[in-house]
Amino acid sequence: MSIKKSPWIIHYDGSSCNGCDIEVLACLTPLYDIERFGIINVGNPKHADILLITGGVNQQNKTVIKNLYDQMAEPKAVVAIGACACTGHFFAECYNMLGGVDTVIPVDVFVPGCAARPEVIIDGVVKALAVLEKKQQEKVTA
Amino acid sequence: MSDILKMFTTVIKSLFKKSTCRQYPFKKPVFFDRTKGHIQIDRERCILCSLCDKRCPTGAINVDRNARTWAINSYKCILCFRCVEVCPVTCLAMQQQYSAPEEIKKSEVVEIPAKAEKAKA
Amino acid sequence: MAKRTIVPFGPQHPVLPEPIHLDLVLEDEMVVDVLPSVGFIHRGLELLCQKKSFQDMVFVAERICGICSFIHGVGYCQGIEKVMNLDIPKRAQFLRVFWGELSRVHSHLLWLGLAADAIGFESLFMHSWRVREKVLAIFEETTGGRVIFGAAKVGGVRIDISQDKLDQLAIALDEIQKEYEPLAKVFLEDYTVQHRWSEVGYLSKEDAHQLGAVGPTARASGLPQDMRKLRYGAYEDLEVEPIVETAGDCYARCVVRVKEIYQSLDLMRRVIHKIPAGEIETKVTGFPQGEYFSRVEQPRGEVVYYVKGNGTKFLDRFRVRTPTFANIPPLLQMLKGCTLADVPAIVLSIDPCISCTER
Numbered sequence: 001m002s003i004k005k006s007p008w009i010i011h012y013d014g015s016s017c018n019g020c021d022i023e024v025l026a027c028l029t030p031l032y033d034i035e036r037f038g039i040i041n042v043g044n045p046k047h048a049d050i051l052l053i054t055g056g057v058n059q060q061n062k063t064v065i066k067n068l069y070d071q072m073a074e075p076k077a078v079v080a081i082g083a084c085a086c087t088g089h090f091f092a093e094c095y096n097m098l099g100g101v102d103t104v105i106p107v108d109v110f111v112p113g114c115a116a117r118p119e120v121i122i123d124g125v126v127k128a129l130a131v132l133e134k135k136q137q138e139k140v141t142a
Numbered sequence: 143m144s145d146i147l148k149m150f151t152t153v154i155k156s157l158f159k160k161s162t163c164r165q166y167p168f169k170k171p172v173f174f175d176r177t178k179g180h181i182q183i184d185r186e187r188c189i190l191c192s193l194c195d196k197r198c199p200t201g202a203i204n205v206d207r208n209a210r211t212w213a214i215n216s217y218k219c220i221l222c223f224r225c226v227e228v229c230p231v232t233c234l235a236m237q238q239q240y241s242a243p244e245e246i247k248k249s250e251v252v253e254i255p256a257k258a259e260k261a262k263a
Numbered sequence: 264m265a266k267r268t269i270v271p272f273g274p275q276h277p278v279l280p281e282p283i284h285l286d287l288v289l290e291d292e293m294v295v296d297v298l299p300s301v302g303f304i305h306r307g308l309e310l311l312c313q314k315k316s317f318q319d320m321v322f323v324a325e326r327i328c329g330i331c332s333f334i335h336g337v338g339y340c341q342g343i344e345k346v347m348n349l350d351i352p353k354r355a356q357f358l359r360v361f362w363g364e365l366s367r368v369h370s371h372l373l374w375l376g377l378a379a380d381a382i383g384f385e386s387l388f389m390h391s392w393r394v395r396e397k398v399l400a401i402f403e404e405t406t407g408g409r410v411i412f413g414a415a416k417v418g419g420v421r422i423d424i425s426q427d428k429l430d431q432l433a434i435a436l437d438e439i440q441k442e443y444e445p446l447a448k449v450f451l452e453d454y455t456v457q458h459r460w461s462e463v464g465y466l467s468k469e470d471a472h473q474l475g476a477v478g479p480t481a482r483a484s485g486l487p488q489d490m491r492k493l494r495y496g497a498y499e500d501l502e503v504e505p506i507v508e509t510a511g512d513c514y515a516r517c518v519v520r521v522k523e524i525y526q527s528l529d530l531m532r533r534v535i536h537k538i539p540a541g542e543i544e545t546k547v548t549g550f551p552q553g554e555y556f557s558r559v560e561q562p563r564g565e566v567v568y569y570v571k572g573n574g575t576k577f578l579d580r581f582r583v584r585t586p587t588f589a590n591i592p593p594l595l596q597m598l599k600g601c602t603l604a605d606v607p608a609i610v611l612s613i614d615p616c617i618s619c620t621e622r
Contacts, residue, residue, distance in 0.1 A: 013281045015304040018618045019329025019410045021281065022373060026399075029376075029392035030162040061282065061303045064274055079243075086217035086247060089200040090323065093314055096307040111243040114220035115329055115410045119171045124243035126167070131245070162393055176407035176422075199319040222322050222413050223421070236407070 006038025007129060010048035012068055014101065015091070016055025019115030020082035024052055032118045039125065045071040050128050052121075053107075054081045056088040057098045069105045075135035077128040080107045081121055083114040173238040178221040180241040183212055187233035188254045194225035194234060204249065213251040216241040265290040272606060274303050281617040285610070289603060297598045299591060304621040312581035317343055317551055317572065318417055320581065327583060328619040329410050330373060331561045333366045335619075336415030339581075341495065342557035342570040343417050347549065352542040355419035356497035361534045362406070362414055364527040368439070369398045370562035371520045371527075374614045375450065378517065381611045382459040387449060394442050401435055404428075419544025429535045436535075440528050447521050460514035464597040464609035467511055476593040477586045478564020479523070480613050483508045483515035490560035501533055513612040520614075550576050561586055563614050585619035 013021050027034045028041055042048055045068045057065060069078065080101045083089045088099040101107050108131045111124035164172065173179070181203075190212070192205035202218035203225060205211075226234045268289045274282030282303040288296035311323050324339035325332040337359050344351060376391035399409045405424050406412035414422050424432070450456055466476065471484035481488045482505055489505035491498045506522045508515035551572030558567050564586030571580040590613040597609050 013304070013618075015306050016618065017326045017329040017332070017411075018281065018616065019326070019332065022329060022410060026392065026396070029396070030389050031164055031393065031396045032166055033163045036163070055304070056306070058303075058305060060305065061274070064282070064303065083200070083218060083220055087215070089202070089218045089220055090311065090315065091306050091308065091326075094307040094311060096305050109243050109245055110217055110247050112216045112219070112241045114326075115408075117171075117240055117409060119166055120240050120243060122166055127243055127245070174404045174407070176405070177403060178407040178412075199315060199322050220322065220326075220411075221408070223407075224319075224322075227421075 006040075007049045007125070007132065008040050008042050008047055009050045009052055009125065010042055010045050010068070010072075011052045011054070012065065014053050014055030014061055014065065014085060015058045015097070016082060016084050017115075020054035020084070020113075023115050023118050024054060024081065024121060027118045027121050032122065034122060034125070046073060048072055049076060049132060050125060051076065051078045052081055052125075053078065053085050053101045056084045056091055057101055057104050058096045059098070060096075062098065062104055065101070065104055075132055075139060077108045077131045077135070078105060079109045079111060079121075079124050079128050081111045081124065082116045083112060086110045086112060089114070175238075176236075177238040178223075178236055179238045180216055180236075181214055181219065181221075181225060182235055182237045183214075183252050184233040184235070185212070185252055185254050187231050188212060189231055189233075190254055191230060193228050193230065197224050197228045199224060210254045210256065211251050212254055213249040215247070215249040217247045267295070270603065272610075281615070283610075283615065283617050285598075285606075287598070287603065287606065292602045292604075294598050294601050294603065294606065297595045299595065301617070301621050304618045306622060308622050309581050309583065312578040314577070316576040317578055318547070318576075320578065321415055321417060322413060324583075325411055325413060325415070327585070327622055328616050330370050330616060331366055331563065331619075332411045333362050333415060334559060334561045335566070335583075336413070337363060337496075338557050338559040338561075338566055338568045339570070340415050340417050341559065342555045342568045343551055343572075345555040345557065346551040346553045346570060346572050347417075347547070349418055349545055349547065351419055351496075352545060353497070353539045354423075354541045355543045357534050357538040358420045358424065358543065359415065360497045360501065361424075361531055361538075362402075362412075362420075364530045364534070365398060365401060367527045367562045368524050369395055369402070370614075371524050372398065372443075374520060374562075374611075375446075375517070378608070378611050379450075379456075381607045382456070384455060387446070390446055394439060394446060397435070397439050397442070401432060405432075416544060418547040419542070421544075423543045426540075429538065433532060433535050436528055436531055440525075443524060443528075447524070450517060450521050456517070457514060459608060460512065460517060460612075461510070462512050462514075463605050464513045464601060464612055465511050466593055466597050468509075470596055471511070471593060474592040474596060475589050476564075477589045478561070478614075479516050479519045480564065480590050480593055482506060483519045484511040485509040488565070490558050490565045493558060495559060497534070500537060501530060503530065513608060516612050550574055551578065554580075563587060563616055563619075564589065566619075583619075583622060585616070585622075587613065587616045587620040590615075591620070 379387035
């Protein structure tokens with residue numbers, strides 16, 4: 001499938017501490033350079049195939065994340081990056097937090113780590129590609 | 143004119159220079175001695191004191207004395223070294239290999255053998 | 264009079280890695296008023312101090328922001344140590360300065376990259392981040408983490424660096440400086456950068472003082488304000504002269520940061536040269552009782568920590584005033600009268616760290 005050859009990603013910072021965000025950006029820079037695989041970070045959700053979310057969900061950005069997800073074209077995959085986005089770790093106890101990203105939208109791949117290393121993020125995106133392909137095939141057969 | 147010359151020398155230098163990229167999926171990642179990857183337990187030495195459970199700031203570690211299990215949720219773990227510091231028998235250690243991304247969040251459960259079995263072994 | 268239009272900017276915007284929302288009131292292309300709305304990253308972590316023990320709060324403080332995480336940890340620890348009257352070993356204080364200055368280099372290189380990206384100079388972005396990875400390698404080698412490394416602790420630091428390693432690091436610092444020099448030259452001399460930034464986002468010295476600007480934003484407007492002059496920790500033995508520019512525009516703020524990287528590299532060399540041998544932590548007994556305001560200098564400016572202990576292992580109150588919060592009123596002042604196309608460059612010029620601001 002063509003999507004598998006060059007997936008475009010969109011990155012949204014939920015309520016993270018920036019640690020995972022800069023690691024996502026570090027993936028784009030010379031040392032890790034995921035543009036080798038045709039992966040481009042875009043700003044428009046309609047262009048993107050994979051949504052990378054760092055940080056947990058709070059009362060205010062709940063609707064923003066939902067909006068972003070709804071605007072993306074099918075098939076789409078969601079990758080939750082870092083411990084905050086997976087479970088919310090100690091921030092889940094905070095009064096304003098709902099917990100991980102999976103409380104609002106369905107998540108396909110969970111990437112552990114605090115902050116998640118660029119290598120794990122690349123692995124996570126590669127995993128999301130397999131999910132995308134499965135979804136694409138389901139769409140074709142349906 | 144000198145600017146163009148400068149540009150060409152830079153271009154030619156860049157052409158022959160070694161690439162900065164670590165070529166990650168094709169080459170193994172670079173780790174240092176202290177790199178934080180994941181927590182590993184030496185099940186032979188664990189005494190189920192559950193100090194790590196109590197001291198973990200995020201509640202990622204779960205020790206069940208009755209079932210004799212030690213479980214870690216790597217999606218909650220923030221790799222702070224706290225459990226490694228408090229363990230009285232130093233059976234916990236930080237490993238360099240990071241835990242892999244998964245499609246479902248599940249804890250990694252380790253069964254701790256009973257003392258009698260340990261003595262036999 | 265031209266018709267007024269309101270253009271929403273953010274929260275998800277390609278130039279910003281973090282969500283902030285600005286309502287820009289425009290007259291044709293000119294920005295006449297700005298209304299910020301924040302709260303997309305509010306976690307409410309200050310209240311966690313009533314659920315986590317004061318020693319575990321270091322981990323929370325470090326996760327206020329992932330870019331200057333170590334200095335956040337140090338600021339918090341310093342507050343608790345003052346409350347408890349703890350005497351910190353000299354070696355620990357020097358190590359704190361070492362990692363703190365390294366964080367400053369990492370943060371400024373990150374900002375230089377992002378700012379270059381905002382003006383459309385992508386190759387400069389890539390080069391800045393390439394050099395930055397070398398700084399991160401030092402972090403990983405000495406502490407194990409790349410961005411959040413948890414080296415601070417109430418009573419000292421958790422990890423020591425051996426003398427051999429420090430000597431190796433001195434060589435690594437020289438390498439970083441060698442790679443950084445051509446990069447700095449582009450920022451200081453290239454006409455593209457000057458064209459986009461000079462005379463854009465002007466903030467006068469009076470406005471900077473009145474609106475409470477801190478850090479490089481204040482220093483670029485001619486205010487010689489630097490918390491390191493307070494001589495906290497090991498800065499007692501290390502002389503720091505704030506770098507001041509007087510132009511007050513985006514370009515001046517860039518120049519301040521470019522020069523501060525040299526200053527920090529120099530400070531680290533002095534730390535390696537001067538660091539005494541000895542313990543790296545003191546034993547902490549008892550619980551904090553009392554209150555203290557701790558002020559430290561972050562890459563973005565002054566950060567104020569307020570801690571109040573009540574004699575138990577939980578704190579009564581923990582409050583942080585972060586530099587970006589102080590820099591938002593000056594930012595609104597800068598944006599008035601600029602064109603719409605300059606908004607991203609000006610917003611980035613204060614080095615906004617939204618996760619700090621909203622906590």
